[in-house]
Amino acid sequence: MTGGGPDRTHATVAPRGAETRESGPTPWHRLAVEEALARLEAGPEGLSEREAAQRLERYGQNALSIHPPTSLGRILYEQVKSLVVLLLFAASVVALLVGDVLEAVAIGAVLAINVVIGFWVEWRARQEMHALSRVVVQEAVVVRDGREGHVDARNLVPGDLIVVEAGFAIPADARLVSAAELMVIEAPLTGESVPAEKSADPIAPPEGEEVPLAERRSMVYKGTLAATGAGRAMVVATGLATEIGRISELVQETASEDTPLERQLDSLGKRLIWIAVGVAALVAVLGVVRGHDPWLMVETALALAIAAVPEGLPLVATITLALGMRRMARRHALIRRLPAVETLGSATIVCTDKTGTLTAAEMTVTRVETAGGSVEVTGRGFAAEGEFRIGGRRVRPPEVPGLELAIRIGVLANRARWRGGARAPEFGGDPTEVALLVLGRKAGVSREELLEAHPEVGEIPFSAERRFMATFHRDSAGRVTAYVKGAPARLLEASAARMTADGPVPLDETGRRALLERNDELGSQGLRLLGLAIGELTEDAPLDESVLRDLTFVGYAGMMDPPAPGAQETIALLRQAGVRTVMLTGDQAVTAHAVARELGVLHPEDETLDGRDLMRLSEAELTDRVERVTAFSRVSPEDKLRIVRAYQTRGEIVAMLGDGVNDAPALKRADIGVAMGGRGTDVAKETAGLVLQDDRFETIGAAVQEGRVIFDNIRKFIFYLFSCNLSEVLVLFAAGLAGLPLPLLPLQILWLNLVTDVFPALALAVEPAEPDVMRRPPRDPAGAILSGGFGAVVGAFGLMLTAVTLGAFLWALYVWEVEGDHAVTIAFMTIAMTQLLHVFNARSPGPVVTSRRFFGNPWVWGAIGLTVVLQLLAVYLPPLSRVLRTHALGLEDWGLVLLASFVPLVVGQAWKWLAYRGAPSAAR
Numbered sequence: 001m002t003g004g005g006p007d008r009t010h011a012t013v014a015p016r017g018a019e020t021r022e023s024g025p026t027p028w029h030r031l032a033v034e035e036a037l038a039r040l041e042a043g044p045e046g047l048s049e050r051e052a053a054q055r056l057e058r059y060g061q062n063a064l065s066i067h068p069p070t071s072l073g074r075i076l077y078e079q080v081k082s083l084v085v086l087l088l089f090a091a092s093v094v095a096l097l098v099g100d101v102l103e104a105v106a107i108g109a110v111l112a113i114n115v116v117i118g119f120w121v122e123w124r125a126r127q128e129m130h131a132l133s134r135v136v137v138q139e140a141v142v143v144r145d146g147r148e149g150h151v152d153a154r155n156l157v158p159g160d161l162i163v164v165e166a167g168f169a170i171p172a173d174a175r176l177v178s179a180a181e182l183m184v185i186e187a188p189l190t191g192e193s194v195p196a197e198k199s200a201d202p203i204a205p206p207e208g209e210e211v212p213l214a215e216r217r218s219m220v221y222k223g224t225l226a227a228t229g230a231g232r233a234m235v236v237a238t239g240l241a242t243e244i245g246r247i248s249e250l251v252q253e254t255a256s257e258d259t260p261l262e263r264q265l266d267s268l269g270k271r272l273i274w275i276a277v278g279v280a281a282l283v284a285v286l287g288v289v290r291g292h293d294p295w296l297m298v299e300t301a302l303a304l305a306i307a308a309v310p311e312g313l314p315l316v317a318t319i320t321l322a323l324g325m326r327r328m329a330r331r332h333a334l335i336r337r338l339p340a341v342e343t344l345g346s347a348t349i350v351c352t353d354k355t356g357t358l359t360a361a362e363m364t365v366t367r368v369e370t371a372g373g374s375v376e377v378t379g380r381g382f383a384a385e386g387e388f389r390i391g392g393r394r395v396r397p398p399e400v401p402g403l404e405l406a407i408r409i410g411v412l413a414n415r416a417r418w419r420g421g422a423r424a425p426e427f428g429g430d431p432t433e434v435a436l437l438v439l440g441r442k443a444g445v446s447r448e449e450l451l452e453a454h455p456e457v458g459e460i461p462f463s464a465e466r467r468f469m470a471t472f473h474r475d476s477a478g479r480v481t482a483y484v485k486g487a488p489a490r491l492l493e494a495s496a497a498r499m500t501a502d503g504p505v506p507l508d509e510t511g512r513r514a515l516l517e518r519n520d521e522l523g524s525q526g527l528r529l530l531g532l533a534i535g536e537l538t539e540d541a542p543l544d545e546s547v548l549r550d551l552t553f554v555g556y557a558g559m560m561d562p563p564a565p566g567a568q569e570t571i572a573l574l575r576q577a578g579v580r581t582v583m584l585t586g587d588q589a590v591t592a593h594a595v596a597r598e599l600g601v602l603h604p605e606d607e608t609l610d611g612r613d614l615m616r617l618s619e620a621e622l623t624d625r626v627e628r629v630t631a632f633s634r635v636s637p638e639d640k641l642r643i644v645r646a647y648q649t650r651g652e653i654v655a656m657l658g659d660g661v662n663d664a665p666a667l668k669r670a671d672i673g674v675a676m677g678g679r680g681t682d683v684a685k686e687t688a689g690l691v692l693q694d695d696r697f698e699t700i701g702a703a704v705q706e707g708r709v710i711f712d713n714i715r716k717f718i719f720y721l722f723s724c725n726l727s728e729v730l731v732l733f734a735a736g737l738a739g740l741p742l743p744l745l746p747l748q749i750l751w752l753n754l755v756t757d758v759f760p761a762l763a764l765a766v767e768p769a770e771p772d773v774m775r776r777p778p779r780d781p782a783g784a785i786l787s788g789g790f791g792a793v794v795g796a797f798g799l800m801l802t803a804v805t806l807g808a809f810l811w812a813l814y815v816w817e818v819e820g821d822h823a824v825t826i827a828f829m830t831i832a833m834t835q836l837l838h839v840f841n842a843r844s845p846g847p848v849v850t851s852r853r854f855f856g857n858p859w860v861w862g863a864i865g866l867t868v869v870l871q872l873l874a875v876y877l878p879p880l881s882r883v884l885r886t887h888a889l890g891l892e893d894w895g896l897v898l899l900a901s902f903v904p905l906v907v908g909q910a911w912k913w914l915a916y917r918g919a920p921s922a923a924r
Helices: 033-040 049-059 072-080 083-097 101-132 243-253 260-289 294-308 312-330 340-346 403-412 431-442 447-453 488-493 509-523 567-576 589-599 611-615 619-628 637-649 661-669 682-687 698-738 746-756 758-764 788-815 820-842 858-876 878-884 891-916
Strands: 139-144 147-152 161-165 173-185 225-237 333-335 349-353 364-370 373-377 388-390 393-395 417-420 425-428 456-460 468-474 480-486 495-500 503-506 528-536 551-560 580-584 607-610 629-633 654-658 672-676 690-692
Touching: 033 173, 033 225, 161 173, 243 661, 312 333, 312 698, 312 758, 333 698, 340 672, 340 698, 349 637, 364 403, 364 431, 364 509, 403 431, 403 447, 403 480, 403 528, 403 551, 417 431, 431 447, 431 528, 431 551, 480 488, 480 551, 488 495, 488 509, 488 528, 488 551, 495 509, 509 528, 509 551, 551 589, 567 580, 567 589, 567 698, 580 589, 580 637, 589 607, 589 629, 607 611, 607 619, 611 629, 611 637, 619 629, 619 637, 637 654, 637 661, 654 661, 661 672, 661 682, 672 682, 690 698, 698 746, 698 758, 698 788, 698 820, 746 758, 746 820, 746 858, 746 878, 758 820, 758 858, 788 820, 788 891, 820 858, 820 891, 858 878
Parallel strands: 349 580, 349 654, 495 551, 580 629, 607 629, 654 672, 672 690
Antiparallel strands: 139 147, 139 161, 161 225, 173 225, 333 690, 364 373, 364 551, 373 388, 388 393, 417 425, 456 468, 468 480, 480 528, 495 503, 528 551
């Protein structure tokens, strides 16, 4: 991490009250401009270049790095830290020590391939992330020595006077000195969906109350964006002392969590170590007690250890995750770490930001209230397509009294800009004003056309104190009319009449209260309301605020940020899959409640929780409460972190979606953090484990399904590998206990594990999704991969494979009375072919040989063909046959091998058919 921290050893005196770690934060938002300037030892002409250079040396650059670059060594370590990999490495070393160089080299080669593939995939993912997060040097307009100039934003210091204009990114935390119609988009920091109004006046909250970040109107913060207006501000904090810097430190202090798959594979590795060591030691001891050659028993024990450990497991797991990574990339989901590919599929909770994730981040007028009634406006976002409806019936604006006038007010009392066509417009300005222009376009009205008929002759700009704006327009008859929009309560104060279908009528207190009650009713539905009014001026009236005292109130324009395309359907899909969607937003409680209800996040049995109430809860109380809450409002970065921890304490697997700086700590803490690749901040993308390159919430539904398919396929090849390896162990173990010759040699076992096991297991990695993959609840986060029931099925099939292999071996040895290598080759080919056909038992929980899925995975057939060819080479290619000590087989031998090999397949499919014959046809 770089920059921002004060250098305590330097002799330069810091400005009084400047934000340092020694003094703690100063409540700049509460201070008057003069007091703030005095504390910073700065003036309205800005700092001198000399003073700025001294302060830069003391405070460091206005820069921060959320994450140091991941070293190649760290990526390499991630590939080899698994217990399964370490166990195989130990087996390779043991093989080398006892003189089995070929076995040691073979196991080492498998490990090397596994590490290279894992390293390459993760390195490429990180390279793609760097491409998404190219660093652009930001410039700031600063006043120094009384002159405006451009400087590298990294060289700003406390006390610098910066210029803020519409479209400018705020380069540091600063106290406003002046502001004119300034509105700032603070969503990346606060989560607030609409721009925040700014003023240079200090904030004076009640004694003892803290002012939330979103309500500090006199401050602007690094990482936010000026939407409209202009101003000047005095820098009060840079680098790590900024609000973003504080969040970056919170990210650094937040511990990363291993993914569920990593934890379960490590648990599996521990089991394998005990199984391998235990079985090998038991057989070695029994052999020595029975008087067998100790060195032969060591070799047998090594063979058993090799048989107990599935050498192909790490390789197949890595390739499966890499293939899943590629499939997710095709669906616009970029994975940064391989194990994270599967994590989303095991999620039980999806915590998500609202603005721009569940909603479109495009304010839309959805309702207009006039004398003619309540008019619904269809269409979403800034596309100028939609209809006007009353009670579901389509209407034209001229048919509704007051509607045309309301639309005209919204379009004329406006400073947004519109260019381009209706389908692909280009616009600029306050999103609220853009929404009013879009409303006009839906009615066939443009601002340019209205201005031709009603030229503008004056303006009263919006201000936080005034809470409205007005423009004055002259019509063809020479009359001047004021078109006014603003806070409904403020306009009702200034209105002496209200517009009805028959024209203006006096507005008394009863009528004013009724209109305010309607305002509250619409606000409770999550609408952001603007009042609309007009004022007729006399010929000699001044064009200023004094004439806006006897307005005619026309109605309301109600707007909201509409649901993002596919968001509602994805939430419903996740709910069907047993995954709860929880909304975290910086918006007010009433907005959060309404949006959550519309999206389907909030159901009758669910609760909402506001940030102020959340702050009063202890960790234990919050952990108990979150089970019932699906929407949180007015939450801070610390709140989001607490919420994620609370769900994890309850044993949930948490996916966290966000795009802002304020989401970064929770993104890091979650089991998997998901950031938006387009509009997401670099901080969010650097912290997350998965990046949605298309910024679409519905991609999460696809990624959850993909994650579940990946875990299903991991379970399938683990079932296949373990039942195969168990059969090898039991074959040797049973032969050892019975005092029989070894049915399989150590190199043959290694061949089976690296050839017969790996290729079919890789084919299982690309099995298509089960029909019910999104209709079943998430797997138990605390459950092991080898659970009791799963282990019992593995054991049953392992015993079956063992029985047919030993049966063929004993038949050859004692019925046909063939020589040792000949009988061993029959056992070797029997277990190989048995395992190969056993892949069909592993492909699905239900039967596959009687369903359309039998030919549904061509890779299975490719793996079978390749493995059969390799097995034939193992028997009939002299150099390989000599190494493996195999014997050429005749037709009678092959008859025995094939007859025995089909038994587990036939029995397994028959059992599955009986177990699943009552299931719906879609599941078969």
